[in-house]
Amino acid sequence: MKLSPFWWDIDTPLIAENNSDGLLSDAEFVIVGGGFTGLSAALTIARQGRSVVVLDSGTPGFGASTRNGGICSGNIRPSHSALRKTYGRAFADEVYAEGIEARVDLAKFCSEEKIDCDLQMTGRFTGAMCQSDYDAQAREVESLNNIDGHAAHMVPKSAQHSEIATDLFFGGMVREEIGGYHPGKFFAGLLRTAQSAGVVIHSDTTVKDITDLTPSQKSVITDRGTITAGKVIIATNAYTGTKERFGQFLRRRLVPAQSCIIVTEVLGHEKVQALMPKHRMYGNTANLFSYFRPTPDRDRILLGSRSMDKVTPSEQSVQYLKNRLTQIFPDLSDCGIDYCWLGNVAFTTSRLPVIFEHDKIFYAAGYAGSGTVWARWMGRKVAETALGIGNRPSIFSSPPPARLPFYDGRPWFMPTINRYFAFKDWWKSR
Ligand SMILES: Cc1cc2nc3c(=O)[nH]c(=O)nc-3n(C[C@H](O)[C@H](O)[C@H](O)COP(=O)(O)OP(=O)(O)OC[C@H]3O[C@@H](n4cnc5c(N)ncnc54)[C@H](O)[C@@H]3O)c2cc1C
Structure with a gap:
C-alpha cells in the first residue's frame, strides 16, 4: 500500500520549477502558500500586469490541494436552514448562490485554460443515516431549489439502489449540479497557467515573519532571505504553522483537523458501475461523515x-476507513487497499470561509473541507480585494473573525469533539 496520494501518480508534471534561481528581492505582491488559494490569487494578480511571487515552505500543491477527494461541491457546512435561522434568509440565499457561482466559474476556468482534469458533473448523493435526517434533507431540498442553479431532489429508500448498491441509508438527497475532478491534474493545469502568466514560484521557502518596512511596504522574512512586498496575501489555510509569528493571527481563528483517504485496488469498471451506477460523488449525514466516489478512471x-x-x-486509520467502506458495500470486505494518505482541513467557528484584511495583510481561509471549489474562488476574490478591482466582493469578505477563546492554534479539544460526534452518530443509529 502506498502512503502517498493516488493523485500524485500521473504523467503531467505536478512539481513547480522554481522560475528564478535566487530569491527575488522585491515584488508588488507576495503570496504565502502555493495551493489552490495562493496560485489562483497569484494568477489573478499576474493577469493585471503586476509582479507577484508565491512562496511555499514545501512543494506547492502538496498541502491539501493535491491530497483531497476531488469532490467539487462548493459545499457550505451549515445547511441553508441553519444559516437562515442565524443570519436571515437574504444572507443564506447569497451564500448558497455564491457556491453555485464559484462552481460554474471553476468549470469555465478549466474550459478556457484547457485544463484537462476529468471534471465531470455527475451529481452527488448524500445518504441519510436515519429517518429524521431524511426528513431534514427533504426540507433542505425545498429551500435549495428556490435558489438559481440548484437542482436537488430526494430519493426514497425504495429507489436507493438506482443511486447506490447499499441498504445502509434511509434514502438520500441528490444534487445534480455537483461533480468531481482529478485534483492532481487540476493543480498541474493551474500551475502551468500561473507560470505562463508570469507568476514566480519559490518552493522550499518558509516564511518566518512579516514586518512593516515602510507604511506601504512589508518585509517578508524567509529562511532563504527577505523580500520587500507592496502587499501580502496569506494562503496557508490548514497548514498555517503555530511557530511562525506571522501565522499566529490566522491560526488563532482557524481550527485544523486531519482527514484520511483510502483508495481500493483496481475493482474494474463493471464492479464500480454495479456499486455506483451513476458514478456520482457520495456522502452521508453522519457527524463524522464519510465522502466517497469512483476514481475518474472508474x-x-x-x-x-x-x-x-x-x-x-x-x-487503525486504514482499518477504520475500510470498515466504513464495507458498511456501505459489504461486497468489498475482501478488497485490497492500494493507497492511504492524510491531509489537513480547516474550520472557522462559523464553519464558513473567510476573506479579511488585518494589519494591511490579506487572508483567505476556512473552507471546512470543501476547498476544491472555494479555495480557487476565494484566491481570486482575495486578490481582487488586494488589487482594489472586481465587480462585487465575496459574501465572505468581512472584518477578521473573533479569536477563539482559550486557543493558541493547537486544537487540544479535537479528540473530545470527535468522541462527542461519534457518540451522537451511535445514538442516532440505534
Ligand atoms: C484529505 C482531504 C480531503 C479533502 N477532500 C475534499 C473534497 O473532496 N472536496 C473539496 O472541495 N475539498 C476537499 N478538501 C479540502 C481542499 O483540499 C482544501 O480546502 C484546499 O486544497 C485548500 O487549498 P489552499 O491553497 O488554501 O491550502 P493548501 O493547498 O493546504 O496550501 C497551503 C500551503 O501553504 C504552505 N505554507 C504553510 N506555511 C507556510 C510558510 N510559513 N511559508 C510558506 N508556505 C507555507 C504549505 O506548504 C501549503 O502548500 C480535502 C482536504 C483534505 C486534506
Whole structure:
C-alpha cells in the first residue's frame, strides 16, 4: 500500500520549477502558500500586469490541494436552514448562490485554460443515516431549489439502489449540479497557467515573519532571505504553522483537523458501475461523515473521513476507513487497499470561509473541507480585494473573525469533539 496520494501518480508534471534561481528581492505582491488559494490569487494578480511571487515552505500543491477527494461541491457546512435561522434568509440565499457561482466559474476556468482534469458533473448523493435526517434533507431540498442553479431532489429508500448498491441509508438527497475532478491534474493545469502568466514560484521557502518596512511596504522574512512586498496575501489555510509569528493571527481563528483517504485496488469498471451506477460523488449525514466516489478512471473507489493521525496514517486509520467502506458495500470486505494518505482541513467557528484584511495583510481561509471549489474562488476574490478591482466582493469578505477563546492554534479539544460526534452518530443509529 502506498502512503502517498493516488493523485500524485500521473504523467503531467505536478512539481513547480522554481522560475528564478535566487530569491527575488522585491515584488508588488507576495503570496504565502502555493495551493489552490495562493496560485489562483497569484494568477489573478499576474493577469493585471503586476509582479507577484508565491512562496511555499514545501512543494506547492502538496498541502491539501493535491491530497483531497476531488469532490467539487462548493459545499457550505451549515445547511441553508441553519444559516437562515442565524443570519436571515437574504444572507443564506447569497451564500448558497455564491457556491453555485464559484462552481460554474471553476468549470469555465478549466474550459478556457484547457485544463484537462476529468471534471465531470455527475451529481452527488448524500445518504441519510436515519429517518429524521431524511426528513431534514427533504426540507433542505425545498429551500435549495428556490435558489438559481440548484437542482436537488430526494430519493426514497425504495429507489436507493438506482443511486447506490447499499441498504445502509434511509434514502438520500441528490444534487445534480455537483461533480468531481482529478485534483492532481487540476493543480498541474493551474500551475502551468500561473507560470505562463508570469507568476514566480519559490518552493522550499518558509516564511518566518512579516514586518512593516515602510507604511506601504512589508518585509517578508524567509529562511532563504527577505523580500520587500507592496502587499501580502496569506494562503496557508490548514497548514498555517503555530511557530511562525506571522501565522499566529490566522491560526488563532482557524481550527485544523486531519482527514484520511483510502483508495481500493483496481475493482474494474463493471464492479464500480454495479456499486455506483451513476458514478456520482457520495456522502452521508453522519457527524463524522464519510465522502466517497469512483476514481475518474472508474476503476477504483476512494473513501475519506476524519482521522486522529497527525503525519502518516496508522493501521487503525486504514482499518477504520475500510470498515466504513464495507458498511456501505459489504461486497468489498475482501478488497485490497492500494493507497492511504492524510491531509489537513480547516474550520472557522462559523464553519464558513473567510476573506479579511488585518494589519494591511490579506487572508483567505476556512473552507471546512470543501476547498476544491472555494479555495480557487476565494484566491481570486482575495486578490481582487488586494488589487482594489472586481465587480462585487465575496459574501465572505468581512472584518477578521473573533479569536477563539482559550486557543493558541493547537486544537487540544479535537479528540473530545470527535468522541462527542461519534457518540451522537451511535445514538442516532440505534
Ligand atoms: C484529505 C482531504 C480531503 C479533502 N477532500 C475534499 C473534497 O473532496 N472536496 C473539496 O472541495 N475539498 C476537499 N478538501 C479540502 C481542499 O483540499 C482544501 O480546502 C484546499 O486544497 C485548500 O487549498 P489552499 O491553497 O488554501 O491550502 P493548501 O493547498 O493546504 O496550501 C497551503 C500551503 O501553504 C504552505 N505554507 C504553510 N506555511 C507556510 C510558510 N510559513 N511559508 C510558506 N508556505 C507555507 C504549505 O506548504 C501549503 O502548500 C480535502 C482536504 C483534505 C486534506
